[in-house]
Amino acid sequence: xxxTEPDANVTRIxxxxxxxxxxxxxxxxxxxxxxxxxxxxxxxxxxxxxxKLLFLHVQAPHEDGFExxxxxxxxxxxFKTMKHRDQTRGLHLLEYFVTRCHEIGVACEAWxxxxxxxxxxxxxxxxxxxxxLVVGNRGLGPFQRVIAGTVSEFCVKHAExxxxxxxxxxxxxxxDPVDD
Amino acid sequence: xxxTEPDANVTRIxxxxxxxxxxxxxxxxxxxxxxxxxxxxxxxxxxxxxxKLLFLHVQAPHEDGFExxxxxxxxxxxFKTMKHRDQTRGLHLLEYFVTRCHEIGVACEAWxxxxxxxxxxxxxxxxxxxxxLVVGNRGLGPFQRVIAGTVSEFCVKHAExxxxxxxxxxxxxxxDPVDD
Numbered sequence: 450x451x452x453t454e455p456d457a458n459v460t461r462i463x464x465x466x467x468x469x470x471x472x473x474x475x476x477x478x479x480x481x482x483x484x485x486x487x488x489x490x491x492x493x494x495x496x497x498x499x500x501k502l503l504f505l506h507v508q509a510p511h512e513d514g515f516e517x518x519x520x521x522x523x524x525x526x527x528f529k530t531m532k533h534r535d536q537t538r539g540l541h542l543l544e545y546f547v548t549r550c551h552e553i554g555v556a557c558e559a560w561x562x563x564x565x566x567x568x569x570x571x572x573x574x575x576x577x578x579x580x581x582l583v584v585g586n587r588g589l590g591p592f593q594r595v596i597a598g599t600v601s602e603f604c605v606k607h608a609e610x611x612x613x614x615x616x617x618x619x620x621x622x623x624x625d626p627v628d629d
Numbered sequence: 630x631x632x633t634e635p636d637a638n639v640t641r642i643x644x645x646x647x648x649x650x651x652x653x654x655x656x657x658x659x660x661x662x663x664x665x666x667x668x669x670x671x672x673x674x675x676x677x678x679x680x681k682l683l684f685l686h687v688q689a690p691h692e693d694g695f696e697x698x699x700x701x702x703x704x705x706x707x708f709k710t711m712k713h714r715d716q717t718r719g720l721h722l723l724e725y726f727v728t729r730c731h732e733i734g735v736a737c738e739a740w741x742x743x744x745x746x747x748x749x750x751x752x753x754x755x756x757x758x759x760x761x762l763v764v765g766n767r768g769l770g771p772f773q774r775v776i777a778g779t780v781s782e783f784c785v786k787h788a789e790x791x792x793x794x795x796x797x798x799x800x801x802x803x804x805d806p807v808d809d
Contacts (some may be wrong), residue, residue, distance in 0.1 A: 460671045487791070491640045491760045496676040580671045581793065604787055605794075611667070612786075613761065613793040 459556070460495050462488055463503040463579035465570045465604070470543055471628050473592045477542050478629040480585025484615040485546060488583050489553060492523040497554040501526045504559035505573050507566040522547055567603035581611050587629050588616035639736070642668055643683040643759035645750045645784070648722055651808050657722050658809040660765025664795040665726060668763050673745050677734040684726045684739035686719050687746040702727055702739040729793060747783035754788045761791050767809050768796035 466481040477485075483623045485502075522528060543559035550557040562569045574582050582606040586601035601614040617629070635728040646661040657665075673680045702708060723739035730737040742749050754762050766781035781794040797809070 458673060492672055494640060494676060496674060496679065499674045499676065564697045611793045611795055612793045615791055 450459050456469055458499045459499055460581070461501050461503060461579045462492065463505060463577060463582045463610075464488065464546070464575060465507070465566070465582070465584045465600070466542060466546060467506060467566065467629075468539055469629060471623055472549070477545050478585065479621050479623070480587055480615070480617050480629050481542075482585075483617055483621065484583045484585035485549070487615045489555070492552075492581075493555055500555055502546075502550055502555060502557040503577060503579055504543055504557060505570060506542055506559070506561045507569040508539055508561055508563045509566075512565050520560065523557060566619075567600045567607075570600065570604055571608045574604075574610050579610055581613060582608050584612065584614050586614045586616055587626060588619070588622070589626060630723050638729065639679055639718050640680050641683060641757070641759045642672065642763070643685060643757060643762045643790075644668065644726070645687070645746070645752060645762070645764045645780070646722060646726060647682050647686060647746065647809075648719055649809060651803055659797070659801050659803070660797050660809050661716065662724075662765075663797055663801065664763045664765035665729070667795045669735070673733075673735055673760075679790055682726075682730055682735060682737040683757060683759055684723055684737060685750060686722055686739070686741045687749040688719055688741055688743045689746075693701075700740065703737060705731055713730050727805055747780045750784055751788045751807070754784075756792050759790055760786050761793060764792065765809075766794045766796055767806060768802070769806060778801045 464481070464484055466485070467478050469476045469478045488502065493502075520527075522540075522543050525544070525548045528540060528547070539561060543561065547557055547559050562573060570582070570584070582604060584601040584604050586599055589599065601612075605612045605614055623629070644661070644664055646665070647658050649656045649658045668682065673682075700707075702720075704722050705724070705728045708720060708727070719741060723741065727737055727739050742753060750762070750764070762784060764781040764784050767778055769779065781792075785794055787793045803809070
């Protein structure tokens with residue numbers, strides 16, 4: 450088959466990341482970290498200049514009218530100037546991934562949007578047109594899924610770009626498997 | 630997160646490939662070629678030594694008792710010794726992909742199994758434990774899917790490894806979109 454589109458300079462991989470439901474402070478969820486580590490170890494590998502990672506964190510709407518932040522975070526220093534109020538809203542989550550990317554040497558961007566995670570992830574994937582969307586999932590059974598819902602299933606079905614869903618490793622499942 | 634498993638030497642990507650339903654002779658389907666090109670352009674990129682591609686072609690059972698071939702094809706020369714009877718059964722399909730891999734310089738293996746494609750792909754993914762399974766899909770609408778069924782949806786749902794389904798590009802859709 451002929452290559453019908455020009456070879457882009459880098460492969461852009463979008464990762465939807467979220468906070469852990471276990472710890473009080475906004476750490477990355479087990480699934481998010483698993484999806485990130487899989488992307489680095491299995492896809493990026495040593496070819497750090499061939500990829501760019503796009504981290505999206507979707508916040509549930511806040512009563513006090515918190516609005517979308519259009520800021521894009523690409524360097525660890527970008528987080529030093531953030532306001533305290535933003536710190537409590539998941540920017541530490543993005544700082545974790547941006548710092549890891551800089552340690553590894555892979556380019557990245559990170560941003561936050563507000564809304565229903567599954568809808569916003571698909572909307573942002575449509576806007577950003579990544580080559581691949583990576584989402585973590587808790588690997589719940591059918592009964593737990595009915596209760597907990599899964600963002601990953603929705604994205605696999607509705608996102609316009611290729612999507613891969615990375616299951617949490619069984620050994621990493623917390624006491625309550627709905628937690629993450 | 631700590632890396633809990635040793636960094637494997639290569640990322641093993643399994644591609645389920647099938648024959649075109651359009652042409653008389655066993656060429657690769659449009660979806661299969663699209664899934665392959667996406668894997669090379671977006672994932673492997675220039676890092677050819679970091680990946681190994683595993684091509685599985687599943688044949689529908691034949692009346693004359695054709696059995697699983699346990700042969701593995703890894704080099705273009707491997708196809709020179711094949712019997713004529715095998716040529717008509719999709720080995721040319723594998724030869725296409727193995728030859729392309731050798732042109733590109735990425736290691737590969739290819740093999741054929743008999744049975745129901747969706748079941749066999751998931752069984753072989755379980756046996757081979759690839760890091761990623763790539764399947765092509767025709768990008769059919771909901772109504773066409775009910776009639777045509779889709780192997781990719783089944784694999785996304787049932788395979789134990791991460792799965793990415795690569796939609797056929799709209800410009801490549803044949804006259805009858807159920808064809809491929």
